[in-house]
Amino acid sequence: MIEVDLTALRRGDEYAFRALVNDYHSTLFRLALIYSPSRAIAEETVQETWLAVLRGLDGFAGRASLRTWICRILVNIARRRAGLESRSLPFSTLDTGGEAPAISHDLFFKDGPYVGHWNLERDEWSRMPEDRLLSQELQGVVTDAIAELPPGQREVITLRDVEGWTSSEVSDLLEIEDGHQRVLLHRARSRIRQALENYLRPPIAA
């Protein structure tokens, strides 16, 4: 993220504003998409967010980081537009996401001397050249899998793993406990890992 010149922004410096909206767009748009049925609505949410940011700019005291403040405005607007009360109905706490294990327990011995251990050798699909790993093809698989996550998991994994935020920034923005964040992150990562595995090593139909 860029160093934001708040003084320039407050006195109407278009260069500063353009730098800011370009720098923040990816994060804001990805967050908006979580609550929006379409890209067009996500863009409207982003636009409404910037209006609210400008209205509140003079009152921004700098206690929170600028990006936490802006992203919180966006999340509140996006949730409201989706028909959710931002404060009383936090997605992340509603979202239990079930108690599904990280990976199917059919893959482990259920009894005998090796109980609790893998019952067959794991195919090492993760060994692949860098260009394959970072190909558009796999990026598409992962993007689609993230889009299918329940909203609470999607918020956390988007901020932590896609946008690279720290856990304390995420807890701060979403107003959730660190432990709860880890539960959501674990479920989300487990599902994305599984999606990659299903794509790279499709399960053999019985």
Added chain:
Amino acid sequence: MSEMDCVELVERVTDCLEEALAPEELMKLLDHLQICKGCDAYFNEVLVTLKVMSHLPAKPLPADLEQNLLAVYRDWAESAVA
């Protein structure tokens, strides 16, 4: 103290990467990884998954939206100065 089995390890991977494991749990996990090819592969799969996610391309600001936002900003700046 009991050893960590594979079923448990796959559920502790996130806590491990988040540095949220107690020292003795971390030792058990690392000991297990050293001797278990399956869990070592699983752990690598999670790392590869993280790497793909951290390299997703940024979403550029569409030109028409940027123009809309600039218009909004100009209005705001004018009324702020007025």
